[in-house]
Amino acid sequence: MQGEELGTAPGPLRELLRIPEGTRVDLSSYAADATPGGPADKAAGVLDTARMGERLADLQERLYAASTADDRRRVLLVLQGMDTSGKGGTVKHVIGLFNPSGCRIKAFKTPTPEEQSHFFLWRIMRELPLPGEIGIFDRSHYEDVLIARVHDLVPRSQLGRRYGKINHFEQTLADDGVTVIKCFLHISYDQQRRRLLERLDNPDKHWKFSTGDITERALWPAYKEAYEIALERCSTAEAPWYLIPADRKWYRNWAISKLLLEHLTALDPRYPAADFDVEESRRLLLQGG
Amino acid sequence: MQGEELGTAPGPLRELLRIPEGTRVDLSSYAADATPGGPADKAAGVLDTARMGERLADLQERLYAASTADDRRRVLLVLQGMDTSGKGGTVKHVIGLFNPSGCRIKAFKTPTPEEQSHFFLWRIMRELPLPGEIGIFDRSHYEDVLIARVHDLVPRSQLGRRYGKINHFEQTLADDGVTVIKCFLHISYDQQRRRLLERLDNPDKHWKFSTGDITERALWPAYKEAYEIALERCSTAEAPWYLIPADRKWYRNWAISKLLLEHLTALDPRYPAADFDVEESRRLLLQGG
Numbered sequence: 001m002q003g004e005e006l007g008t009a010p011g012p013l014r015e016l017l018r019i020p021e022g023t024r025v026d027l028s029s030y031a032a033d034a035t036p037g038g039p040a041d042k043a044a045g046v047l048d049t050a051r052m053g054e055r056l057a058d059l060q061e062r063l064y065a066a067s068t069a070d071d072r073r074r075v076l077l078v079l080q081g082m083d084t085s086g087k088g089g090t091v092k093h094v095i096g097l098f099n100p101s102g103c104r105i106k107a108f109k110t111p112t113p114e115e116q117s118h119f120f121l122w123r124i125m126r127e128l129p130l131p132g133e134i135g136i137f138d139r140s141h142y143e144d145v146l147i148a149r150v151h152d153l154v155p156r157s158q159l160g161r162r163y164g165k166i167n168h169f170e171q172t173l174a175d176d177g178v179t180v181i182k183c184f185l186h187i188s189y190d191q192q193r194r195r196l197l198e199r200l201d202n203p204d205k206h207w208k209f210s211t212g213d214i215t216e217r218a219l220w221p222a223y224k225e226a227y228e229i230a231l232e233r234c235s236t237a238e239a240p241w242y243l244i245p246a247d248r249k250w251y252r253n254w255a256i257s258k259l260l261l262e263h264l265t266a267l268d269p270r271y272p273a274a275d276f277d278v279e280e281s282r283r284l285l286l287q288g289g
Numbered sequence: 290m291q292g293e294e295l296g297t298a299p300g301p302l303r304e305l306l307r308i309p310e311g312t313r314v315d316l317s318s319y320a321a322d323a324t325p326g327g328p329a330d331k332a333a334g335v336l337d338t339a340r341m342g343e344r345l346a347d348l349q350e351r352l353y354a355a356s357t358a359d360d361r362r363r364v365l366l367v368l369q370g371m372d373t374s375g376k377g378g379t380v381k382h383v384i385g386l387f388n389p390s391g392c393r394i395k396a397f398k399t400p401t402p403e404e405q406s407h408f409f410l411w412r413i414m415r416e417l418p419l420p421g422e423i424g425i426f427d428r429s430h431y432e433d434v435l436i437a438r439v440h441d442l443v444p445r446s447q448l449g450r451r452y453g454k455i456n457h458f459e460q461t462l463a464d465d466g467v468t469v470i471k472c473f474l475h476i477s478y479d480q481q482r483r484r485l486l487e488r489l490d491n492p493d494k495h496w497k498f499s500t501g502d503i504t505e506r507a508l509w510p511a512y513k514e515a516y517e518i519a520l521e522r523c524s525t526a527e528a529p530w531y532l533i534p535a536d537r538k539w540y541r542n543w544a545i546s547k548l549l550l551e552h553l554t555a556l557d558p559r560y561p562a563a564d565f566d567v568e569e570s571r572r573l574l575l576q577g578g
Binding site: 069105 | 358377380381384385390394396485486496498500503560570571575
């Protein structure tokens with residue numbers, strides 16, 4: 001790893017933010033406004049994130065280029081978190097650093113009747129990134145053990161089996177060359193209220209608000225528990241969860257950019273060698289006029 | 290229009306670059322290194338393009354927000370041009386100015402067997418933008434009257450009917466609220482050689498090159514004629530073609546950004562009004578703790 005040149009973290013950020021496999025998670029014990037391994041302040045964080053942009057785009061191009069020579073590797077960034085935790089903002093500010101043509105972004109909403117008539121992973125599989133791409137899920141198959149648990153959408157026995165199915169699915173992805181990076185955007189209850197009030201205070205943001213946000217907020221303890229269980233059962237060696245303190249938007253953007261940079265750097269994708277005669281092609285071009 | 294504040298063009302750029310309906314097109318008569326209506330030089334062009342970014346992203350958000358209140362309007366940018374004309378570069382540099390979550394980008398390749406077994410517009414329809422989105426086609430249904438014509442992939446009689454089918458299809462899109470912006474990236478034969486040689490000179494760009502590029506280049510006159518016919522027959526009032534001189538990458542990026550800005554400004558999308566009681570929601574949030 002290149003921790004010393006990638007920012008201010010003493011070691012890889014992914015070690016710092018990763019939820020160890022099988023660990024009991026108590027979200028109350030994580031400060032949502034912390035900045036573990038991060039730059040000193042917002043100004044430094046914003047600058048460092050912007051600076052990472054060029055390297056992220058360069059690595060993304062290499063990953064895409066490699067896919068043209070049968071390198072199947074790709075990345076899948078999964079974003080989960082309570083309402084207002086910044087999933088959309090992450091796509092805008094972090095994924096906005098990449099070349100959009102190599103990004104496959106999907107925001108999962110309430111399942112359609114067609115989606116509901118299938119196995120819960122069916123709609124997920126259809127949106128997976130192709131080799132060379134960066135896939136981004138704004139919400140994901142985890143909704144099927146989060147909102148599904150909180151609202152008792154399926155019997156508990158069926159819910160219980162979903163964790164194993166998810167782990168099996170993600171293992172299959174990893175075996176197929178997908179680097180799965182799952183980020184839980186951790187905000188505090190107070191911060192959510194501030195963000196919802198901001199939306200109410202600004203008429204240009206009213207469209208982002210619905211009264212359902214308030215009824216869901218009342219279920220905060222149940223969602224917290226559902227997240228704790230999912231983070232505990234589904235943070236695996238092949239597809240770990242990262243806990244991103246997200247009360248500070250600049251830290252959230254910095255940390256996710258850095259996680260992507262660390263993973264892409266480790267993948268070390270290479271431009272493929274020419275599969276044609278370069279000199280002959282040059283000659284043909286020059287003589288062709 | 291707001292020509293005076295949108296850049297240096299005396300009038301709307303879309304009037305300047307638009308190919309009038311039914312006009313006979315002779316591409317030789319358009320200088321590919323021209324900068325019609327553009328800034329004085331590259332530095333000014335790059336700066337002006339960056340400056341447009343904030344307004345483009347703002348208008349995009351408004352368009353998306355409006356779609357949540359049943360405004361069906363959306364934009365479809367179609368990019369066509371010879372190899373190396375900069376379709377991919379446009380996506381990277383122009384579409385990179387937008388929020389990626391609201392962009393639906395599709396690069397059309399050689400049709401798959403499944404796609405070939407359908408009507409030629411079938412695969413196109415599946416990739417159309419949803420209300421509120423900016424759709425971007427890197428190549429499009431026009432390939433079916435370009436490469437299909439040059440390589441005689443279909444009988445001439447069948448080819449001849451495709452122009453009308455395309456116009457009918459695009460009229461249907463316009464009727465459904467799609468603003469269709471078709472950009473032909475016009476490069477010179479010499480500029481294509483320079484760009485292909487650049488790819489050969491840089492091992493990191495070898496993956497972008499194939500010897501097929503040279504055999505296709507030998508068909509330049511046939512492609513030129515195919516483009517001229519398509520531009521003449523399919524530049525309609527509802528879905529006009531814009532001819533973008535593209536030898537200068539900075540001008541290409543500036544011009545397409547400005548076309549998008551002019552169209553989005555004309556659409557004037559509005560944030561929807563709240564469909565809930567703002568004061569009541571604020572009260573509930575504050576009392577909920």
